[in-house]
Amino acid sequence: MEIPLEIVDKRRIIYYTILDKCYYLRNEGDIMDNLIEGLKDKLKEKGYKLTPQRRATLDVILDNQGKHLNTEEIYGLVKDKCPEIGLATVYRTLQLLDEMQIISKINLDDGCSRYEFNTHEDDHQHHHLICQNCGNVIEVEIDLLEQLEEEIEKNHDFEITDHKVKFFGICSKCR
Ligand SMILES: [Zn+2]
Ligand SMILES: [Zn+2]
Ligand SMILES: [Zn+2]
Numbered sequence: 001m002e003i004p005l006e007i008v009d010k011r012r013i014i015y016y017t018i019l020d021k022c023y024y025l026r027n028e029g030d031i032m033d034n035l036i037e038g039l040k041d042k043l044k045e046k047g048y049k050l051t052p053q054r055r056a057t058l059d060v061i062l063d064n065q066g067k068h069l070n071t072e073e074i075y076g077l078v079k080d081k082c083p084e085i086g087l088a089t090v091y092r093t094l095q096l097l098d099e100m101q102i103i104s105k106i107n108l109d110d111g112c113s114r115y116e117f118n119t120h121e122d123d124h125q126h127h128h129l130i131c132q133n134c135g136n137v138i139e140v141e142i143d144l145l146e147q148l149e150e151e152i153e154k155n156h157d158f159e160i161t162d163h164k165v166k167f168f169g170i171c172s173k174c175r
Pocket of ligand 1: 124143145146149162163
């Protein structure tokens with residue numbers, strides 16, 4: 001059985017669908033360069049620059065996809081790259097990137113703001129499975145809600161643009 005490329009390596013696909021542009025896939029470096037160029041343009045449109053501090057913050061998020069780092073964790077990792085950076089700068093950068101929908105803030109009910117790279121602006125947010133024992137967070141990449149969405153849209157005359165779904169339970173390692 002042939003598995004579609006997007007499932008084999010979804011992270012790769014993410015990189016070049018992000019800004020609704022088609023990018024050639026030659027090597028990881030090319031994808032990152034294209035991604036960063038696209039983000040630079042996006043920031044420039046709004047009158048912002050991709051400063052080294054903003055770049056370092058973004059790099060930390062990109063390097064840690066799937067980890068849902070919180071502000072302090074991101075700050076700690078950015079500080080390794082830019083030792084002079086302050087928490088307030090990282091905090092403001094995260095807010096800016098969130099406002100520009102480059103990253104999204106996620107709330108996993110543990111009392112802190114966590115962030116992840118926004119894979120596609122028009123995409124519906126993936127679901128998070130949260131282990132109530134160890135706190136591990138597992139991502140479910142497929143939407144699975146299309147039928148429910150259709151029904152809600154029909155019955156409530158409501159256009160659904162996104163959803164945030166969290167499942168709480170016990171992960172396989174904790175059983
Ligand atoms: Zn959906
Ligand atoms: Zn667990
Ligand atoms: Zn996630």
